[in-house]
Amino acid sequence: MKNENKLSTTENAFIDQVIKALKFFWEVGKEIVLGIYYDRFPVWRYCSVGILSAYYFMLDLDITVANFFGTNWYFEPNGKKAFLVLFLATSGVLFFGIEKAVAKTHLLERLKKCFDYCDLKSGGIYPSFINDVAIDDYVRQMKLYVPGIPLFKFEQKKNELEAHFNANIVKMFTEDNDKSRLNIIYSIRDLPRKVLPDEAMVLDPGEIPVGKSYDTDVRFNIKEVGHMLVAGQTGGGKSNFLKFVTATLCSNDSDAEVHFLDFKGGTELTSVSGKVGHLKSFKGYDGHKESIEYLATLDGILSARLEEIKKTGAKDFDEYLKRYAKEKVAVADSSETTRSLKLNRMYIVIDEIAEVYLKGKDDIPKETKEAARRSINRIARQGRSAAMHLIAGTQKPDSQSFDQSVKANMPAVLCFPMVNQVSSIAALGTKRAFDLDIEAKGRAIFKYGPKLTEVQTYMFE
Numbered sequence: 001m002k003n004e005n006k007l008s009t010t011e012n013a014f015i016d017q018v019i020k021a022l023k024f025f026w027e028v029g030k031e032i033v034l035g036i037y038y039d040r041f042p043v044w045r046y047c048s049v050g051i052l053s054a055y056y057f058m059l060d061l062d063i064t065v066a067n068f069f070g071t072n073w074y075f076e077p078n079g080k081k082a083f084l085v086l087f088l089a090t091s092g093v094l095f096f097g098i099e100k101a102v103a104k105t106h107l108l109e110r111l112k113k114c115f116d117y118c119d120l121k122s123g124g125i126y127p128s129f130i131n132d133v134a135i136d137d138y139v140r141q142m143k144l145y146v147p148g149i150p151l152f153k154f155e156q157k158k159n160e161l162e163a164h165f166n167a168n169i170v171k172m173f174t175e176d177n178d179k180s181r182l183n184i185i186y187s188i189r190d191l192p193r194k195v196l197p198d199e200a201m202v203l204d205p206g207e208i209p210v211g212k213s214y215d216t217d218v219r220f221n222i223k224e225v226g227h228m229l230v231a232g233q234t235g236g237g238k239s240n241f242l243k244f245v246t247a248t249l250c251s252n253d254s255d256a257e258v259h260f261l262d263f264k265g266g267t268e269l270t271s272v273s274g275k276v277g278h279l280k281s282f283k284g285y286d287g288h289k290e291s292i293e294y295l296a297t298l299d300g301i302l303s304a305r306l307e308e309i310k311k312t313g314a315k316d317f318d319e320y321l322k323r324y325a326k327e328k329v330a331v332a333d334s335s336e337t338t339r340s341l342k343l344n345r346m347y348i349v350i351d352e353i354a355e356v357y358l359k360g361k362d363d364i365p366k367e368t369k370e371a372a373r374r375s376i377n378r379i380a381r382q383g384r385s386a387a388m389h390l391i392a393g394t395q396k397p398d399s400q401s402f403d404q405s406v407k408a409n410m411p412a413v414l415c416f417p418m419v420n421q422v423s424s425i426a427a428l429g430t431k432r433a434f435d436l437d438i439e440a441k442g443r444a445i446f447k448y449g450p451k452l453t454e455v456q457t458y459m460f461e
C-alpha cells in the first residue's frame with residue numbers, strides 16, 4: 001500500500017512536469033505566433049545564423065570542407081542531414097519563442113511575489129497577466145486582469161510596485177468599457193522632471209531645442225520643417241514651450257521677426273516680454289483682438305513677400321537671401337550705400353490658435369476673423385517658401401476646433417498629455433500622449449516623420 005502511494009506520488013510529479021513542459025511549449029508557440037502577427041519578430045537578428053548554417057549543410061559544403069582538410073567531419077547526405085537542415089533553418093523562430101516564453105515566466109513569478117508583497121489580491125486570487133508590450137525603446141505597457149481590485153488600491157501601492165519592479169510607473173488606468181482590465185504604463189528609466197537649457201548650447205538660426213529624451217537632446221530646425229503644432233490638455237506646458245521657443249528664436253536669429261500672439265492676453269506675454277521685449281526681433285500681441293487683427297494682415301503680407309521674392313527671380317527664400325547677399329557685395333564694392341535687407345524671416349508663435357476658430361460673440365468683425373483664418377491657412381500651405389513659419393499651440397487639435405488642412409501642413413508636432421485617447425490621436429495619430437504622466441509638467445511626445453520621442457521640454461525662466 002505504502003509502495004503504491006510512493007509510485008503514485010512519483011507518477012504525479014512526472015505528470016506535473018509533463019503538464020509544465022506542455023504549458024511552456026504552448027507559451028513558446030503563442031509567443032511565436034503573436035510575435036509574427038504583431039510584427040515584433042526581428043527575423044534577421046534571430047534567423048540569420050540558423051539559415052546560413054542550414055545552407056552550409058544543404059549545399060554539402062561540409063563535405064567539401066572535410067575533403068579539403070582531409071578529415072571525415074561531415075554528414076552523409078541522408079534523412080538525418082535533411083532534418084538537421086530543417087532544424088537549423090527554423091531554429092531562429094524557436095529560439096525567439098523560447099526566449100520570450102522564459103522572460104514571460106520570470107515576469108509572472110515576479111508579479112506573483114509583488115502582488116503578495118503589496119497585498120494586491122482579491123479573495124486570495126492574484127491579478128492575472130494579459131500582456132506586456134513595448135510602446136517604444138524605453139516605455140512599456142502591461143495589461144492585467146484585476147477583477148475585484150479597484151484602481152485606487154493599485155495607486156495606493158504605486159511606490160511599493162515601483163520599488164519591487166525597479167521601474168517607474170508613468171500611469172495606471174482601467175479601460176472605459178471594462179474596469180477589470182488594468183493598464184500600467186511604465187519605464188525602466190525616468191526622464192528628469194525639470195531641465196534648463198544649457199547656456200552653452202550653440203544653435204543655428206531657426207533651430208529649436210525641444211527637450212531631453214532618454215538618450216539625446218532633441219532639436220530640429222523650423223526653417224526646414226515649415227510649421228509646428230503644439231498640442232495638449234490644460235496645464236501640460238504648451239505656453240511654457242512657446243515662450244521658450246520665442247525667446248530662443250529671438251536671440252538666435254537677430255535678423256528675424258518673432259511675433260508672439262497671446263490670445264488669452266496678459267500673463268504669457270508679460271513673462272516673455274520680460275525676457276526678450278527689448279530685442280528688435282520681438283513683437284508681442286496682447287489678447288484676442290490684437291492677435292486676430294494682426295493675423296488678418298498676414299494674408300496680404302504673404303502675397304507681397306511671394307511677389308518680392310519672385311521679382312528677384314529666386315525660387316525660394318534661401319535663394320532670395322543668397323541673391324540679396326550678392327547684390328549687397330556688389331553695392332559695397334562700388335562704394336554706394338548698402339541697401340537694407342528687404343525681407344526677414346518671420347516666425348509667428350500663437351498661444352491658443354483654436355480661439356481663431358471660435359464662433360464667440362465679440363466685437364471683432366466677421367470679415368476680420370475670416371481674414372485671420374484665411375491667413376493661417378495660406379501660411380500653412382505657402383508660408384515656408386516665403387519664410388513665414390507658424391508655431392501654434394492648442395488644447396484641442398480636433399476638427400471641431402481647428403482647421404484640419406492647417407494641421408496637415410504642420411509636420412512637427414509636440415504633444416503634451418492628452419485627456420483621452422481620441423485627442424491624442426487627433427494630434428499625433430497615436431494614443432501615445434494619453435500614456436503620459438500629467439503630473440510630470442513639461443513632459444511631451446515629439447513627432448517629426450514617423451518617429452515618436454518622449455521628451456522633457458526645457459523650462460522657460
Ligand SMILES: Nc1ncnc2c1ncn2[C@@H]1O[C@H](COP(=O)(O)OP(=O)(O)OP(=O)(O)O)[C@@H](O)[C@H]1O
Pocket residue numbers: 193194195232233234235236237238239240241395416441442443456457458459460
Ligand atoms: N518644461 C517644463 N518643466 C517644468 N515645469 C513646467 C514645464 N512646462 C510647464 N511647466 C509647469 O506647468 C505649468 C503649466 O504650464 P503651461 O502654462 O505652459 O501649460 P499650458 O499647456 O499652456 O496650459 P493651458 O492650456 O491651461 O494654457 C506651469 O506653471 C509650469 O510651472
Ligand SMILES: [Mg+2]
Pocket residue numbers: 238239240351
Ligand atoms: Mg497656456
